Amino acid sequence: MKTPRISFISALSLTATALLFSTSSNAATLKEIQDKGYIRIAVANEIPYGYMTPSNEAKGAGPDVAKLIMAKLGIKEIRWVTTNFGSLIPGLKADRFDMVAAEMAIFPQRCTEVHFSEPNSSYGEGLLVAKGNPDNIHAYEDFSNNKLKVAIMAGADQLEMMQALKVDDSRMVTIANNADAISTISTGRAAAYAATSLTVSELASKSDRVEAATGFKDPIVNGNPVRSWGGFTFAQSSTDLRDAVNKELLELKKGEEWKNILTGYGFSETDVQESPKRTTAQLCTK
Amino acid sequence: MDNLLSYIDPLLDGAWVTLQLTLYSTVLGGVVAFMAGIGKLSENRATRWLSICFIEFFRGTSLLVQLFWLYFALPILGQAIGVDLRMPPLLAGTIALGLNIGAYGAEVVRGAIQAVPDNQYEAAKALDFTPKQTMWRIVLPQAIPEMMPSFGNLAIQNLKDTALVSLISLGDMTFRAEQLRNYTQDSTTIYTLLLFMYFGMALVLSAIMKILERYASRWRTRKI
Numbered sequence: 229m230k231t232p233r234i235s236f237i238s239a240l241s242l243t244a245t246a247l248l249f250s251t252s253s254n255a256a257t258l259k260e261i262q263d264k265g266y267i268r269i270a271v272a273n274e275i276p277y278g279y280m281t282p283s284n285e286a287k288g289a290g291p292d293v294a295k296l297i298m299a300k301l302g303i304k305e306i307r308w309v310t311t312n313f314g315s316l317i318p319g320l321k322a323d324r325f326d327m328v329a330a331e332m333a334i335f336p337q338r339c340t341e342v343h344f345s346e347p348n349s350s351y352g353e354g355l356l357v358a359k360g361n362p363d364n365i366h367a368y369e370d371f372s373n374n375k376l377k378v379a380i381m382a383g384a385d386q387l388e389m390m391q392a393l394k395v396d397d398s399r400m401v402t403i404a405n406n407a408d409a410i411s412t413i414s415t416g417r418a419a420a421y422a423a424t425s426l427t428v429s430e431l432a433s434k435s436d437r438v439e440a441a442t443g444f445k446d447p448i449v450n451g452n453p454v455r456s457w458g459g460f461t462f463a464q465s466s467t468d469l470r471d472a473v474n475k476e477l478l479e480l481k482k483g484e485e486w487k488n489i490l491t492g493y494g495f496s497e498t499d500v501q502e503s504p505k506r507t508t509a510q511l512c513t514k
Numbered sequence: 515m516d517n518l519l520s521y522i523d524p525l526l527d528g529a530w531v532t533l534q535l536t537l538y539s540t541v542l543g544g545v546v547a548f549m550a551g552i553g554k555l556s557e558n559r560a561t562r563w564l565s566i567c568f569i570e571f572f573r574g575t576s577l578l579v580q581l582f583w584l585y586f587a588l589p590i591l592g593q594a595i596g597v598d599l600r601m602p603p604l605l606a607g608t609i610a611l612g613l614n615i616g617a618y619g620a621e622v623v624r625g626a627i628q629a630v631p632d633n634q635y636e637a638a639k640a641l642d643f644t645p646k647q648t649m650w651r652i653v654l655p656q657a658i659p660e661m662m663p664s665f666g667n668l669a670i671q672n673l674k675d676t677a678l679v680s681l682i683s684l685g686d687m688t689f690r691a692e693q694l695r696n697y698t699q700d701s702t703t704i705y706t707l708l709l710f711m712y713f714g715m716a717l718v719l720s721a722i723m724k725i726l727e728r729y730a731s732r733w734r735t736r737k738i
Contacts, residue, residue, distance in 0.1 A: 270683075273692075273693060273696045275696070275697070279696065279697070280693055280697075281697060282520060282521075282523075282524045282693065282694050282697055282698075283524075284524075309683050310683055310685075310689075310693060311683040312681065315586070315681075315683070318586045319586070319683075321586075321590060322585070322586045322587075322588075322589040322590055322600070323589055323593070323600055324585070324586075324589070324600070324683070405692070405696065406696060407692065407695045407696040407699065407701070410699055410701075411701060431699070434698075434699040435699055
């Protein structure tokens, strides 16, 4: 039996459709974005840092500030992309979006992978536990001494904190997103979910089977209490975009509007006051 | 009940994306299945080996990893060689799903063609049919009805596999459900709705495959 060979050449060309796209490598420059008229910004669906409402409206401390900045930069349209937290940095590298507005904590390891703006917000830590706190957990340090399991989100900085506190990997339960936290805790798959204080209080308000651990103290890692500074994130080739965002962000942070956005989403006075106390350069070399 | 209504709109938005993706990737899968399935039986060695490699590769690697590879790894590879290889999520999803289901389908095609009795080929040869005519007029009309039940299975499998694209930020039904769940934390209602929506779509799909099956085997019942 003989078959036309042409069919196979066309099979190959199917796989090669990918090659049909125009040639322009690396992330877009500020000018290119301004010319195009739109910017692609990613959120990781974390309330209150950056999330989409069911009607597809972007909300949160990151998106709200980003909207103001983009208006100042003359970029009219923002195309929002929702992705898992763990896909934010890979997505930037693969040029799937131009910027991330997830209040991602500025961390030395991350600074080697992506560029950060100056801090937008700052926030402390928290623990989500089952109603009544049956295991009596009040700090990340508790997991150094007990045999319980702690849930963390894939790609989040709580992993490094737990590692610094010598919590064994086998006792960490990785979840893909915040929406899984309540069922993970209330069904006992982990004793607690380690996340930022805002995430924890937001989740605690959504279900009466879980609560925020009371009397919580931020963990002490390397002699300092942990506080995170979150900023906008860019691909390493987007320096001019980052510089432009920085300029507008620092301007915004002088005014009331910025402060109202943060406190409106539940950030505390301390969170707001701490925000300007570190620069990205400091946070990246720590 | 109010929540239920507010869930419907976003989920229907997602259902439209799921529908498109299922349609495109099933059609692509069907084309690929015939090319690779017939290719595997070709007398030309290069074609045969190419088909075998394609089938084994796409059957033997994880669909999720293929998706991630096309979406996250390929563009970086492209940057390294100075070509823009960023596919939109819908295209990446269609290609990964279509090639995957096509690799499975190719084995169905090959099996059905091989199940056509030898004397049919001999009779075709005796009547001086060219190889091409034999394939199109004798073999495939008998083989295709045999393929249809398995194709029906694969199409439904494909519909359900589309849920994986929610992980490459394509706003399909599962993606919308995750978004709603994140916002409301109402996992039970949302996931239950989602199950029924997939079930409804699968029912429609299997009805369509049934009609196609009847159409493909209509010659069998035709009165001469």
